Amino acid sequence: MWEGNQLVVSQQTETFYNLIGKDWRPSLSGETFPVTNPADQRIVLGICQQSTAKDVDDAVREAKKSLPTWKGMAAPKRGEYVRKTAQLIEDHSAEFLELLVKEVGKSRADAQAEVTRTIRVMRFLAGEAERLTGENIPSWDAGITGYTKREPVGVVGVITPWNVPLAISAWKIATALVCGCTVVFKPSSQTPLVSLKLIEAYLANDLPPGVLNVVTGPGSKVGDAIANHPDVKAISFTGSNAIGTHINQLVAKRGARFQAEMGGKNPFVVLEDADLDLAAEHVIAGGLGESGQRCTATSRVIVLQEIADKFVQKLTDKINRLKIGDPIDEQTDMGPVIDQSAMESILNYIETGKQEQAVLVTGGYRLTGEEHINGWFIAPTVFRRVTPEMTIAQEEIFGPVISVMEATDFEQALEWANDVKYGLSSSIYTNDMHRAMAFINNIEAGLTHVNMPSTYSEPHYPFGGVKATGIGGMREVGSTAIDFYTEWKTVYIKPHAK
Ligand code: NAD
Numbered sequence: 001m002w003e004g005n006q007l008v009v010s011q012q013t014e015t016f017y018n019l020i021g022k023d024w025r026p027s028l029s030g031e032t033f034p035v036t037n038p039a040d041q042r043i044v045l046g047i048c049q050q051s052t053a054k055d056v057d058d059a060v061r062e063a064k065k066s067l068p069t070w071k072g073m074a075a076p077k078r079g080e081y082v083r084k085t086a087q088l089i090e091d092h093s094a095e096f097l098e099l100l101v102k103e104v105g106k107s108r109a110d111a112q113a114e115v116t117r118t119i120r121v122m123r124f125l126a127g128e129a130e131r132l133t134g135e136n137i138p139s140w141d142a143g144i145t146g147y148t149k150r151e152p153v154g155v156v157g158v159i160t161p162w163n164v165p166l167a168i169s170a171w172k173i174a175t176a177l178v179c180g181c182t183v184v185f186k187p188s189s190q191t192p193l194v195s196l197k198l199i200e201a202y203l204a205n206d207l208p209p210g211v212l213n214v215v216t217g218p219g220s221k222v223g224d225a226i227a228n229h230p231d232v233k234a235i236s237f238t239g240s241n242a243i244g245t246h247i248n249q250l251v252a253k254r255g256a257r258f259q260a261e262m263g264g265k266n267p268f269v270v271l272e273d274a275d276l277d278l279a280a281e282h283v284i285a286g287g288l289g290e291s292g293q294r295c296t297a298t299s300r301v302i303v304l305q306e307i308a309d310k311f312v313q314k315l316t317d318k319i320n321r322l323k324i325g326d327p328i329d330e331q332t333d334m335g336p337v338i339d340q341s342a343m344e345s346i347l348n349y350i351e352t353g354k355q356e357q358a359v360l361v362t363g364g365y366r367l368t369g370e371e372h373i374n375g376w377f378i379a380p381t382v383f384r385r386v387t388p389e390m391t392i393a394q395e396e397i398f399g400p401v402i403s404v405m406e407a408t409d410f411e412q413a414l415e416w417a418n419d420v421k422y423g424l425s426s427s428i429y430t431n432d433m434h435r436a437m438a439f440i441n442n443i444e445a446g447l448t449h450v451n452m453p454s455t456y457s458e459p460h461y462p463f464g465g466v467k468a469t470g471i472g473g474m475r476e477v478g479s480t481a482i483d484f485y486t487e488w489k490t491v492y493i494k495p496h497a498k
Helices: 053-072 075-091 093-104 108-131 167-178 192-204 219-228 241-254 276-292 305-319 340-355 410-418 433-442 479-485
Strands: 018-020 023-025 032-037 040-049 136-138 145-152 155-159 182-186 212-214 234-238 257-261 266-270 298-304 359-362 381-384 401-407 427-429 486-493
Touching: 018 053, 032 093, 040 093, 040 192, 053 145, 053 155, 053 182, 053 212, 053 219, 075 093, 075 108, 075 167, 075 192, 093 108, 093 192, 108 167, 108 479, 155 167, 155 219, 167 182, 167 192, 167 234, 167 479, 182 219, 192 212, 219 241, 234 241, 234 479, 241 257, 266 276, 266 410, 276 298, 276 305, 276 401, 276 427, 298 305, 298 410, 305 359, 305 381, 305 401, 340 359, 340 401, 401 410, 410 433, 427 433, 479 486
Parallel strands: 155 182, 155 234, 182 212, 234 257, 266 298, 266 427, 298 401, 381 401
Antiparallel strands: 018 023, 018 212, 032 040, 136 145, 145 486, 359 381
16 A cells, blocks of 8 residues: 555555555455465466445546536646646556566566556646647637637546556546546446556545545446446546446447557568568567467468578577466566456367468467466467458467468568458567558558557557447547647637627
């Protein structure tokens, strides 16, 4: 818990509560659930509240009550809370890093990257509070002053996934707060602890009660209650397509605003003139970093046939040197997947790949050595000769599985790259500007990269996907992030009333 401005790590298993108004409270259900370490499921990291729709109702009431005061505060002052909280996280980045490693199973390098991204995105968004600008528009009547101004949309619901629990929660909440919205936040039940530490950091900076409320628990109860609540005017969701489309239907019925960032099946095209060592290293970084559990993960490598043997050899040589284990160990390159159900789903995809005649090059099994048996570890897996109609070429596996597809030429590589329902990230490796530009202009994706991993992004650039990846057509982070959380008001003034 935070005591004053100090993050105190308890030796005993800590119980975490919902934040409703000014109080940390147990759920009205009286039930809790444990959060465990995916590298060793015997370790319980914390106990959280198994909440109900009634808890959500209480949280929304507090958020609604605090809205007029928060909205009435000068926007740059709201930004100050975000800026100071970013500073507190930076001062305690080692503790945040360690919790990400233990709770999510990220390597130390990946956890450090998430902490850094969190601090940067919060600082950038704090500055947006000073840039909530409108337009001054000349009227046809010289006696009229006309302009537009942004106003907060109201109480917003924030629902986040387990895989980036600090940064995604941080950027949605920070954007809502600088725009003058109050928040009811539901973190993922798999990784709620680091998200709750973020909220505690806001409170340590004296955020007024009720501005930020947190309710943990099952998506089917807590998430749906947020989606259905008539006083929640907008919901920002990141997660799977199945849940995103489900919430979209609930929200559409009552006409509230909805933004969803969902899955990906990101292509990584390697042309014959590419630096193959660099490309192989970046396939590993993008495809196996965070055990492949990123929305922007490199999951399809589309390589030209003439270099396929050479490239696959380089890739597997490098993969076979990786150390897979508990990420608390600094030597570890790749940690576990998040839980048993994820592990089983990934192993099922691997079986399907074999049945559909893809060629398994390396991996393809659960690791069961002494170091691995209490966690959810899968050997890094590469399939080749994957063709576009195969399940492993189409569906998001969300695990350490890379599908190599062998195309005859650039045109076929581009066609295959676009031949999925998703449209989040993409990369091409080449020194040929002509084909790089053709890729940039024709790839159906919200993000694209030339000679850079599919996972690369910076918090002051817009982030989000097209096709089935995104609902709402708005981008998160970057300067356009404020669009989702604000409404336009158009003002006409005639100072000399006649
Ligand atoms: P998920 O959809 O299972 O859960 C996301 C959130 O929704 C969680 O908080 C969960 O508790 C909640 N939820 C679950 N059931 C619900 C229901 N019936 N009603 C309302 N809320 C409900 O996703 P996940 O497994 O946590 O995250 C992995 C997915 O997220 C992957 O598909 C990944 O690609 C995607 N993701 C996308 C981005 C992006 O920016 N595009 C970023 C990170 C993760």
